[in-house]
Amino acid sequence: xxxxxxxxxxxxxxxxxxxxxxxxxxxxxxxxxxxxxxxxxxxxxxxxxxxxxxxxxxxxxxxxxxxxxxxxxxxxxxxxxxxxxxxxxxxxxxxxxxxxxxxxxxxxxxxxxxxxxxxxxxxxxxxxxxxxxxxxxxxxxxxxxxxxxxxxxxxxxxxxxxxxxxxxxxxxxxxxxxxxxxxxxxxxxxxxxxxxxxxxxxxxxxxxxxxxxxxxxxxxxxxxxxxxxxxxxxxxxxxxxxxxxxxxxxxxxxxxxxxxxxxxxxxxxxxxxxxxxxxxxxxxxxxxxxxxxxxxxxxxxxxxxxxxxxxxxxxxxxxxxxxxxxxxxxxxxxxxxxxxxxxxxxxxxxxxxxxxx
Numbered sequence: 001x002x003x004x005x006x007x008x009x010x011x012x013x014x015x016x017x018x019x020x021x022x023x024x025x026x027x028x029x030x031x032x033x034x035x036x037x038x039x040x041x042x043x044x045x046x047x048x049x050x051x052x053x054x055x056x057x058x059x060x061x062x063x064x065x066x067x068x069x070x071x072x073x074x075x076x077x078x079x080x081x082x083x084x085x086x087x088x089x090x091x092x093x094x095x096x097x098x099x100x101x102x103x104x105x106x107x108x109x110x111x112x113x114x115x116x117x118x119x120x121x122x123x124x125x126x127x128x129x130x131x132x133x134x135x136x137x138x139x140x141x142x143x144x145x146x147x148x149x150x151x152x153x154x155x156x157x158x159x160x161x162x163x164x165x166x167x168x169x170x171x172x173x174x175x176x177x178x179x180x181x182x183x184x185x186x187x188x189x190x191x192x193x194x195x196x197x198x199x200x201x202x203x204x205x206x207x208x209x210x211x212x213x214x215x216x217x218x219x220x221x222x223x224x225x226x227x228x229x230x231x232x233x234x235x236x237x238x239x240x241x242x243x244x245x246x247x248x249x250x251x252x253x254x255x256x257x258x259x260x261x262x263x264x265x266x267x268x269x270x271x272x273x274x275x276x277x278x279x280x281x282x283x284x285x286x287x288x289x290x291x292x293x294x295x296x297x298x299x300x301x302x303x304x305x306x307x308x309x310x311x312x313x314x315x316x317x318x319x320x321x322x323x324x325x326x327x328x329x330x331x332x333x334x335x336x337x338x339x340x341x342x343x344x345x346x347x348x349x350x351x352x353x354x355x356x357x
Contacts, residue, residue, distance in 0.1 A: 004029035010059035012045055019045040021211035030185045034198040037208035043191045047157050051080045077154035083163050085144035087132045094128035097146045118146040138169045158190045174200045195235050228357050232278040239323040241277040245269050258319035259297050263352035276355045283351035284325035286336045293346035301337045
């Protein structure tokens with residue numbers, strides 16, 4: 001199947017700064033794709049090149065089989081929703097949403113019908129007469145989304161669309177946004193620096209750093225099987241252990257280091273290889289007594305934080321090895337250990353990710 005968006009070897013410079021560096025990417029029709037990265041990684045520049053607001057120094061961008069090189073922003077099958085929503089404060093909700101339709105010269109009955117459809121879609125029925133200042137932050141976000149969708153673009157670009165919302169409202173709105181995208185089957189590309197937001201929204205995520213795509217994958221693959229230490233550390237919390245491969249078997253690898261570790265064998269590693277091992281906090285068990293488990297390490301609790309649903313621990317083991325782990329809080333159960341208490345952690349070989357860098 002031909003990709004709906006085909007980006008090939010795209011580069012964009014600003015003086016001596018290489019904002020986007022020889023980047024290639026395919027995105028399917030109807031996909032909700034996230035570009036994830038820290039500030040300055042190039043994700044917004046790539047979004048603006050898709051919209052036509054930034055030129056492409058080299059490479060090509062195709063949308064729906066058409067090379068965009070000579071297509072001005074207004075003629076592209078694209079709309080963009082900005083972080084600050086940019087609503088007209090003197091206009092009603094209905095007039096904000098219908099603004100682009102009137103500019104396009106659509107007949108009044110069609111404008112009315114589409115406006116009603118969009119108000120229903122974003123759950124703002126009966127609010128068409130209100131002004132933006134009479135709405136909550138989440139409602140203003142939905143007005144901006146409806147306005148961006150009004151002309152039925154083939155591609156909607158969303159630049160940090162939920163950044164202005166508080167945490168609880170942002171979490172609720174994430175699910176609404178996914179639901180709207182699935183119903184419309186419009187291709188969405190979302191730019192965000194929020195890892196949790198990207199993993200909630202997207203079917204695939206492209207993680208960017210220094211103008212390049214480091215890894216493009218499903219949220220689960222990125223989290224469970226990062227390609228390198230940067231991805232492992234960038235997505236969520238992780239503990240790293242260092243070592244050298246001591247033996248390789250069909251099913252497992254033994255690694256010598258400050259603490260010996262057994263890992264599942266992913267292939268491609270040999271005796272003597274220097275490796276870095278990543279373990280997620282929820283994969284590590286903690287208890288007051290040894291159980292004879294694989295990868296069991298004696299530790300002392302350095303710090304802990306009760307977060308409601310779980311307790312986060314920082315523990316120290318032999319030779320100063322430090323691990324971060326999370327224990328769920330269950331009714332009737334006391335915390336596994338308290339500050340400065342000694343105990344044992346363990347983790348399954350299948351949960352150890354072997355990395356070369």
